[in-house]
Amino acid sequence: xxxxxxxxxxxxxxxxxxxxxxxxxxxxxxxxxxxxxxxxxxxxxxxxxxxxxxxxxxxxxxxxxxxxxxxxxxxxxxxxxxxxxxxxxxxxxxxxxxxxxxxxxxxxxxxxxxxxxxxxxxxxxxxxxxxxxxxxxxxxxxxxxxxxxxxxxxxxxxxxxxxxxxxxxxxxxxxxxxxxxxxxxxxxxxxxxxxxxxxxxxxxxxxxxxxxxxxxxxxxxxxxxxxxxxxxxxxxxxxxxxxxxxxxxxxxxxxxxxxxxxxxxxxxxxxxxxxxxxxxxxxxxxxxxxxxxxxxxxxxxxxxxxxxxxxxxx
Numbered sequence: 060x061x062x063x064x065x066x067x068x069x070x071x072x073x074x075x076x077x078x079x080x081x082x083x084x085x086x087x088x089x090x091x092x093x094x095x096x097x098x099x100x101x102x103x104x105x106x107x108x109x110x111x112x113x114x115x116x117x118x119x120x121x122x123x124x125x126x127x128x129x130x131x132x133x134x135x136x137x138x139x140x141x142x143x144x145x146x147x148x149x150x151x152x153x154x155x156x157x158x159x160x161x162x163x164x165x166x167x168x169x170x171x172x173x174x175x176x177x178x179x180x181x182x183x184x185x186x187x188x189x190x191x192x193x194x195x196x197x198x199x200x201x202x203x204x205x206x207x208x209x210x211x212x213x214x215x216x217x218x219x220x221x222x223x224x225x226x227x228x229x230x231x232x233x234x235x236x237x238x239x240x241x242x243x244x245x246x247x248x249x250x251x252x253x254x255x256x257x258x259x260x261x262x263x264x265x266x267x268x269x270x271x272x273x274x275x276x277x278x279x280x281x282x283x284x285x286x287x288x289x290x291x292x293x294x295x296x297x298x299x300x301x302x303x304x305x306x307x308x309x310x311x312x313x314x315x316x317x318x319x320x321x322x323x324x325x326x327x328x329x330x331x332x333x334x335x336x337x338x339x340x341x342x343x344x345x346x347x348x349x350x351x352x353x354x355x356x357x358x359x360x361x362x363x364x365x366x367x368x369x370x371x372x373x
Contacts, residue, residue: 150164176200177205177334181200206336209234211230245272251296258292260293261275270305274312308332318337
């Protein structure tokens with residue numbers, strides 16, 4: 060074979076391979092372009108439909124301007140994968156309110172934040188209404204959770220309330236991150252003296268957006284009715300001696316290591332100033348959170364029906 064023919068064959072082979080690559084690239088580009096266009100159309104279609112949806116009422120008229128200034132396409136892409144409208148609206152509003160990155164948005168979904176937020180068990184209309192007003196005022200039920208994950212404390216199965224408190228103080232930054240944005244630590248073991256008797260509040264925080272003092276008491280085991288009376292005493296003391304005239308009324312958070320939803324709902328239904336939540340030192344699977352929320356929602360609904368039936372009879 061002559062050198063000239065050999066070079067010609069090599070050149071022909073090279074051009075053939077080059078053409079195959081170009082054809083594949085063109086097909087990939089066309090497919091990618093079609094997929095991207097379909098995605099953008101889906102996002103636009105979703106926004107238009109949401110604007111017309113009754114749950115957004117007057118808020119929908121301003122949503123485009125708001126979202127275009129605060130959310131990237133990456134946020135939209137992540138949000139449109141959430142099928143439940145109320146949950147999607149929750150994450151959308153929290154992205155805007157707390158300036159979440161896409162990574163944070165994904166992390167919050169993995170942590171089941173919506174299912175753990177106290178407002179999740181409320182009726183859909185209540186959730187949407189609270190979210191629509193979040194830029195003017197924020198509901199405590201959007202701030203507080205029904206379950207806190209404290210797996211970063213490194214506690215074993217045997218620990219005391221003081222061990223728990225010590226671990227929280229040592230890991231204060233992570234604890235505040237789990238509480239959520241806006242919390243500022245004020246005091247540990249705040250002494251409350253009433254009629255020459257000293258009581259000690261485990262942790263005292265302040266929440267900037269709620270504009271309230273937040274009293275936190277740590278408990279082992281299940282919630283007990285006596286804990287509510289104790290917290291009411293603390294809150295009345297804080298209201299009288301620590302409350303500033305520009306602040307809202309203090310809120311108490313009782314963190315218990317075990318859950319007993321019915322006790323909590325029966326005693327605290329409608330009480331906005333005392334919250335009870337369970338804390339976990341180990342992370343359970345996602346289904347655990349879903350089941351817990353479903354049980355709480357069913358109990359609230361059952362109690363609501365019983366309350367209305369009783370009133371109708373009278």
